[in-house]
Amino acid sequence: AQKVTQAQTEISVVEKEDVTLDCVYETRDTTYYLFWYKQPPSGELVFLIRRNSFDEQNEISGRYSWNFQKSTSSFNFTITASQVVDSAVYFCALREFNKFYFGSGTKLNVKP
């Protein structure tokens, strides 16, 4: 069974639109960690955020915000007022002890 599901394969928006990337995870551990990474066309995976299973507070960082809901096992990522530079593949990941499980990724295309 897939531990991290990103059902949206590809999303296209026009600049300045808001966009939400969905992430649903599956784990039996009570302690776990969730992450979002951005992978621009250059290839490097860029760390965006870490959230532990005990902290359900939502977080905002500039135009980025994250909504963690344990009740629905979801960790969604919203970009407000998207920009062309946000175009990339975004991966959600789950960490259980020493292993990372990546979702399949969502490709975001932001058009001018």
Add this chain to the structure above:
Amino acid sequence: DTEVTQTPKHLVMGMTNKKSLKCEQHMGHRAMYWYKQKAKKPPELMFVYSYEKLSINESVPSRFSPECPNSSLLNLHLHALQPEDSALYLCASSQGEGTPYEQYFGPGTRLTVT
């Protein structure tokens, strides 16, 4: 400084060649990782080193041979590769293998096997 460096950026090799990929980090991290990423797929874990010892080998073929000479360096030796091994190879590091901390990734080496 959260930088992981990888060399070379691009590598083209024949199936009979021997080459090595290099990775370096100076963040004092004690866990280092090799991932393989095919186009339009997520990274797949290959190896994990913890405190310079191989901790995880995800059943990777022996034509890939990892080495961790010290806590800052990680190599991946390649020999007799197949065209299907062509991919982006990513190195990553984190504070520790069993810690909650994020992994920091290098820019990757794009490998083409001809």
